[in-house]
Ligand SMILES: Nc1ncnc2c1ncn2[C@@H]1O[C@H](COP(=O)(O)OP(=O)(O)O)[C@@H](O)[C@H]1O
């Protein structure tokens with residue numbers, strides 16, 4: 001097969017490592033497209049709940065994933081991309097910790113991942129793509145010229161999530177968030193299909209103690225875009 005000439009930067013890593021933030025800033029700076037693959041798993045879980053499909057019903061989940069009616073709409077700089085599911089704005093609803101946990105549960109099902117595979121690859125359009133998730137560099141875009149694995153200590157990731165949720169007006173407890181982060185890390189890393197791990201050719205960046213700007217600079221340098 002001929003090599004795909006459209007460049008991709010993959011940014012994989014655990015929850016709260018800063019993938020989404022860095023991906024958005026980088027995509028804007030480069031003028032490239034963006035793929036938030038986690039949103040597809042969050043939407044699959046949300047649509048399943050709404051349609052009364054149990055997470056044990058794998059055939060049902062595949063049906064939901066394959067027929068997702070979703071649009072990602074651009075927003076002004078600094079605001080999250082607007083996510084529209086079957087005509088309804090679900091941007092906020094899919095960002096809760098519960099939605100993330102449900103996403104991680106449907107994401108263990110290999111056939112669900114298979115049903116979302118081509119939809120993700122279709123985001124690879126000129127002039128380039130920045131893609132964030134768990135398996136962007138290992139499974140979805142194994143030929144990506146630049147692969148980043150972003151990480152940070154579980155404590156710092158829980159702290160970041162705490163600040164983010166507090167600012168959004170949610171009543172959260174740091175200990176519960178740390179437990180949730182650890183449980184999700186464990187599920188994402190230990191599943192058989194496309195587990196969370198750095199690709200062999202990924203550059204690992206530990207963002208513990210680094211500001212968002214410092215991380216962005218490291219990612220730009222690693223991708224030859226600095
Ligand atoms: N290096 C960093 N230092 C401090 N806060 C950060 C850093 N990177 C991200 N954040 C903040 O942490 C929260 C989670 O970041 P996010 O990009 O959503 O992570 P992920 O997509 O990996 O789950 C956000 O509120 C974000 O602003």
Ligand SMILES: Nc1ccn([C@H]2C[C@H](O)[C@@H](COP(=O)(O)OP(=O)(O)O)O2)c(=O)n1
Nearest residue numbers: 014015016037038041103104107133134135
């Ligand atoms: N490429 C991906 C992206 C997300 N997932 C699953 C596993 C994750 O825990 C959930 C939610 O991912 P998401 O990136 O939206 O969550 P965080 O922002 O990292 O908290 O979806 C996946 O299995 N593969």
